[in-house]
Amino acid sequence: MTRIGIVSTGSYLPDTVVGNEEIARGAGVSDEWIVRKTGIRERRRADDRDATSDLAARAALAALEQAGVQPQDVAYIVLATSTPDHPQPATASIVQHLIGAVNAAAFDINAVCSGFVYATTVAERLLRAADDGRYALVIGADIYSRILDYSDSKTAILFGDGAGAVLLGAVPEARGITETSxxxxxxxxRLISVPAGGSRMPANDRTLREGAHYFRMDGRGVRSFVQDNLPAALHELLERAGVERELVRHFVPHQANGVMLGEVWPELGLPRATMHLALEEYGNTGSASVPITLDVAHRRGEFADGETVLMAGFGGGMTVGAVLTRWAPTAFARPREQELTAVV
Structure with a gap:
């Protein structure tokens, strides 16, 4: 059976950098307080003209360029997002159009900040079943700046905008994705929600006045959920895969909050692993945070052939997801010029 793994990575971060001082003023806190509570110093904000599909398409093209793969060779586009362009159609369909992946089936997954890991699991199963030598683009993309209440210190300080992607395809024997959870x-x-805008609470004048269209989070409840569920989920995954914890060399978690990750890290029991973080510069980018961090580490040359990489997401739903993979050698291809298709 063909082994499926990560062939290449890509990401896109908007040019606009938003430092803590700007966020702190609106939220009634200080730069020092934000760093002490989260480890975040800045984040990126999408241009007003861009939607989630635009960021996702740029990250997808970066992954294709790195591998030297043409868009028409992509069989599936699975986009993880909780900030879609519209309630419908699927944002993945717009990405398919933007990048010219004319042969790809495209659909969205919403598992909030676990979305990328969920999407990777689905795409790996689809490719393994098809076994036809084609590829899948798995993308995490979110623009949280559009749904934040900047007076809410529990949420405004955390989030940034961005997109990350991986290209999945056939990899050498004894490499690739070995287990998922x-x-x-x-x-x-109820711990994480955007209450209004759906069928239960359609957006109207009252919900707008009450701010029910903004992202809301019970910070303490989320922290307890992560502490109670993440270590157990990862331990169960490794046991099922027959992989000793000492063999995990890299841990790429959802970049929720640096302080919270530091607190849960000892409970994971991964003595030889490096925990990769990119949140100091980019904040919490929702479903994009795992692939952005993966791309940053990969482009720095931090993953060696055959090393075991553990990716984990956790977020609204509430959800936890993890993917265990043995890193396959990837080639950095010469970038090719490709323009995004205009969407009217």
């Missing part, structure tokens, strides 16, 4: 705790769905 997904879980949901729907009884705790």
């Amino acid at each position: 997904l879980l949901s705790r729907g009884d705790q769905y």
Whole structure:
């Protein structure tokens, strides 16, 4: 059976840098307070003219360029986002159009900040079943700046905008994705939400006045959820895969909050692993945070052939997901020029 793994990575971060001082003024806190509570110093903000599909398409093109793969060779585009361009159609369909992936089936997944890991799991299964030598683009993209209440110090300080992508395809024997794990705790769905704008609470004048269209989060509840569920989920995954914790060399988590990750890190029991973080510069980019961090580390040359990489996401739903992979050698191809198709 063909082994499926990461062939290349890509990311896109908007040019506009937003430092803590700007966020702190609106939220009634200080730069020092934000750093002490989160480890975040700045984040990126999308241009007013851009939607989530634009960021996703640029990250996807970066991954294709790195591998030297043409868009028409992509069989699937699976886009993880909780900030889609529209309620419908799927944002992935717009990405397919933007990059010219005319042969790809395209669809969205919303598992909030676990979305990229969920999407990777789905795409790997599709490719393995098809076994036809084509590729899948897995993208995480979010523009949280559009749904934040900047007076809310619990949420405004955390989030940035961005997109990350991986190209999945056939890899050499004894490389690639070896195990995945997904879980949901729907009884705790109220911990993270955007209450208005759906079928239960359609947007109207009242919901706008009450700010019900903004992102809301119970910070303490989320922290407890992560502490209670993430270590157990990862330990179960490694046991099922038959991989000793000492063999994990790289841990790429959702970049939720640097302080919280520092607190849960000892509980994971990964003595030889490096935990990769990019949140100091980019903040919490939702479903994009794992692939952005993966791309940053990869382009720095931090992953060696055959090393075990563990990726983990956690977020609204509440959800936890993890992917265990053995890194395959990837070639940095010469970038090619390709323009995005204009969407009217």
